[in-house]
Amino acid sequence: MIGCHPGPRPPVRGGVLRSLLWTLLGLGLVGCEGKPAGTLEPGTHVTMVKDDGNFAQVQTQDGRTVYVPSGVLKQRSQADGTAGTYTHELSAAAEVYRGGAPAYVSTPPPRGEMDILQEQIGLNRLFLSEKSLQEVVAPANTFPTFHGEKCWPAYMCTNPDCPGKDRGREGVPYLFIHTDQSIPNAICPACLEIRNLEAETDEDKLRYRNYPRLFELPETQRRLDELARERKSLYGFLQEQAREREEAGSQP
Numbered sequence: 001m002i003g004c005h006p007g008p009r010p011p012v013r014g015g016v017l018r019s020l021l022w023t024l025l026g027l028g029l030v031g032c033e034g035k036p037a038g039t040l041e042p043g044t045h046v047t048m049v050k051d052d053g054n055f056a057q058v059q060t061q062d063g064r065t066v067y068v069p070s071g072v073l074k075q076r077s078q079a080d081g082t083a084g085t086y087t088h089e090l091s092a093a094a095e096v097y098r099g100g101a102p103a104y105v106s107t108p109p110p111r112g113e114m115d116i117l118q119e120q121i122g123l124n125r126l127f128l129s130e131k132s133l134q135e136v137v138a139p140a141n142t143f144p145t146f147h148g149e150k151c152w153p154a155y156m157c158t159n160p161d162c163p164g165k166d167r168g169r170e171g172v173p174y175l176f177i178h179t180d181q182s183i184p185n186a187i188c189p190a191c192l193e194i195r196n197l198e199a200e201t202d203e204d205k206l207r208y209r210n211y212p213r214l215f216e217l218p219e220t221q222r223r224l225d226e227l228a229r230e231r232k233s234l235y236g237f238l239q240e241q242a243r244e245r246e247e248a249g250s251q252p
């Protein structure tokens with residue numbers, strides 16, 4: 001809370017209101033805007049203190065308490081061999097602030113396509129362990145194991161009449177895995193209970209083939225949306241540049 005504390009209490013002259021304002025300032029409830037405190041690199045390990053939605057208060061490994069944009073925080077992988085004292089790591093470089101979330105953040109210039117793609121493929125995915133079906137969060141571009149068990153990406157079913165639709169734990173859809181790599185598409189085991197494979201028309205088969213979707217964690221979905229916006233801004237920027245080049249080229 002450096003730079004945020006109102007300092008020694010002045011002699012009461014302005015009455016109750018001023019006294020109340022001083023108390024609120026002292027509690028950090030009003031008038032406390034974050035000040036820039038540098039940049040953290042992708043992969044930096046931090047421990048979550050409090051997530052306020054757009055910004056999260058975190059503690060760095062060297063003991064600093066800073067505020068970072070929540071979107072770049074991905075939770076620590078739960079796969080074998082990734083134990084640690086931190087709760088999250090940064091998926092991209094981020095400006096950080098001290099004392100509070102900033103009142104205003106300017107949009108950073110978009111990165112190149114490769115940087116965006118590289119971050120995207122390393123975002124977290126939910127996996128299920130092959131036999132015990134334990135949920136394991138790990139980067140999507142890894143092949144995690146959990147207590148020695150192989151893990152597979154979690155799928156969900158989008159069939160509105162899926163018999164499994166109420167079988168997921170609270171807030172999470174019914175999840176399953178696709179382990180038979182000789183079949184190109186995941187098959188929902190719950191839907192199998194109501195399907196008659198022999199009598200199915202080609203249309204039915206196609207419909208059931210399209211129901212399963214990879215399940216995206218809420219933190220990943222949020223970041224994917226942010227990356228989509230960054231991409232859009234990159235393409236706008238590139239188009240603008242091309243237009244300027246064209247105009248410069250057409251000058252005599």
Ligand SMILES: [Zn+2]
Nearest residue numbers: 157162188191
């Ligand atoms: Zn289903």
